[in-house]
Amino acid sequence: MPPGIKMPPGFKFKLPPNNQFPLDMRRGCGVNEESIRRARKPNNLPALITLTGELTPENFVLDVVDAVLLHVHPIPFKRPKKGEDYPLLTGTHQISAWCAPHTISGMIAKILPKLDMIMDWLLYLTYYPNPVDTSKLGGFQFNDPIKPCFSIVHMACNASLEIRKQMFSTPKIVDFTLRAWTLQNKGVPYVLLTGPNARCPVSTLFSFIMAGEGRFRVYDVLLCRTKEPDGKALRSLAIENLVKRADEARRMELRGGEVEQMYNERPALHSGMQPPKFVDPGIASAFLETVLSIAASFFMDENLSRLIMKSDFFQIFTEALETWVLSKSKRGPADRQARFLAFRTASRAQDMVEEYGAIDRRLSIAVHRKMLSSGLIPVMIEGMQTIRREDKETTLALSQMMDRTKRLVEGYPKVAPEVDNVLKRHRGARYRDHHFLSGTGWEASWIFLCRSVETGCGVEDGIWDTTACDNLGCPTRHVSPPTPIGKVCAGCHTMSYCGEECQKADWKAQHREECRQAREAYDKRKVSGNLHYTQTLRRRHLEFACRSAAYTYSISGTNHKSVLRIDLYERRSIPIDEYLKVHGLSEQVEGDPSELTWDQLQDRRIQRLVKYYAEHGEKENLALAEMQFRCGDHTVFTLVLIQNPFGNGEPWVETEFWLYQCITRILG
Secondary structure, eight states, X not given: OOTTOOOOTTOOOOOOGGGOOOSOOOSOSSOOHHHHHHHTSXXXXXXXXXXXXXXXXXXXXXXXXXXXXXXXXXXXXXXXXXXXXXXXXXXXXXXXXXXXXXXXXXXXXXXXXXXXXXXXXXXXXXXSOOOSOOGGGTTOOTTOOHHHHHHHHHHHHHSOHHHXXXXXXXXXXXXXXXXXXXXXXXXXXXXXXXXXXXXXXXHHHHHHHHHSTHHHHHHHHHTTOSSXXXXXXXXXXXXXXXXXXXXXXXXXXEOOHHHHHHHHHSOGGGSSXXXXXXXXXXXXXXXXXXHHHHHHXXXXXXXXXXXXXXXXXXXXXXXXXXXXXXXXXXXXXXXXXXXXXXXXXXXXXXXXHHHXXXXXXHHHXXXXXXXXXXXXXXXXHHHHHHOOTTOHHHHHHHHXXXXXXXXXXXXXXXXXXXXXXXXXXXXXXXXTOOGGGTTSSOHHXXXXXXXXXXHHHHHHHHGGGOOOOOOTTOGGGGSSSOOOOOEEOXXXXXXXXXXXXXXXXXXXXXXXXXXXXXXXXXXXXXXXXXXXXXXXXXXXXXXXXXXXXXXXXXXXXXXXXEEEEEOSSOEEEEEHHHHHHHTTOSSOOOSOGGGSOHHHHHHHHHHHHHHHHXXXXXXXXXXXXXXXEEXXXXXXXXXXXXXXXXXXXXXXXXXXXXXXXXXXXXXX
């Protein structure tokens, strides 16, 4: 009997060392040829059991495979419906279904012609109701998919590339693997992780299928594009088991002690016992990576990705990573590779959530917030403390995690208080202190991240004190406290004013020429499902940009001949002429306003603001700063002209400024 197969009572077969059979398949190695002859007779189940009972790694021959394959025939009846009780399968049918692939190339060649029939039986068994009393069967479960999946994986790994592609695109193998993925035993999916470098057979096989052309068959079944009667139920179970497998990884225990030794001496692969999930950090990290790769394959379909995003998958997945990185692994060479893989996997999961913002920005933010609250930040901190810059791949993953977290806090300051609470919980009230990262090379990045979190918290406190009057000649900017927003252009919904007088003044000055094109751009984004940029979010961005600029000026002072550009980890002053040149605004935008595009009209508005700053900046103690924010798959360009209320020569204070003028522009 091939290894990796659940055997019926009476079968005696020892697994050869390292799961490998000798390549010498010659006859005369000890197998009784009379036993093979009797086993080849139709329906002679006792003879077949006797033959397999005599097998050892030394006397296994391909003639045994021929004898077993003779009993493989088409299923004589249809697949049972859910809950329908068919009679128990005969022993012959069981052996036909269990005749699974082996690592020997000769056996693969013999099995391939009857592989479809074998898969029919395996798929049938997944639907077969288990008997109430399985004690006479040695605890055997008819619909346990672990051993067949184990065998198919072994066959694929030892087959040629051509055969492997053929297997993973075969509908019957795809259907069986999908069914195996969705099966549950008492509400828990089938997961088996034992032995060194172990990988769960079901998850591994399904990841192979989802990485190839077989995934299109999976999409068709789950989205009810085929005649399969249970597509909707399978879709629900596929997502549910994805979440439960991540939860299983979180609940797994470390290897160790007498229990591990017992299961090593008597592998659960050859007994009716279900082994406990004792794994090491390397196995857990590899399992989580496999589960995430399957989730990434689901993400290629918009309907399935939405179901995953609405589930608790990413939150539970992050908690599982935190458990294995912080609680069940140690800093040192033993768990080094496992931890590196966990950091890279965490970065990939965060990237999937951020990229989903192009489809549903609000849902993406909500899931990202759950990840940050459930363990992503502690994992990131642990990585910065233990990973040195020499490991470029893991360092890049951690840098990307830092960038995404910072972009989220800046783009959506409402998230900042939650991140602030997480940082305080793990690093204390003075979490900005970077001494715990001394010598790691992450000190500057940590300071910038903490600074963004503090600024975001301040934005939520002061957002309603910031005016965003788009009238360049607004008189209320010299009034303290500033006048709140009172009017939004009803035509384009893009310009806001402190009152009716400013709205009329800006209409005469420039907005009359812009309103139609601005409305067209607004409607185009709204209809296409892209970013709907609200005035509330705009005020948050303006407040964030103003506070960041004022803080920078409080440290470095003001240069009225340059524009401050605020990037993720850089603050750079650019001379006015160079700034215009960088943005392609050196030449004045001319032409009939009715023939200009919305982008050209915004360019002209930027030119007017920069010109005003160049002429009046030093006299009125003004400062001009640019900052860009990530919103979904868009970038929001923000240019703010702020004034120091304390007068010329006085130092800036982060929370004390007047917003003189602003321009907001949504880029590609």
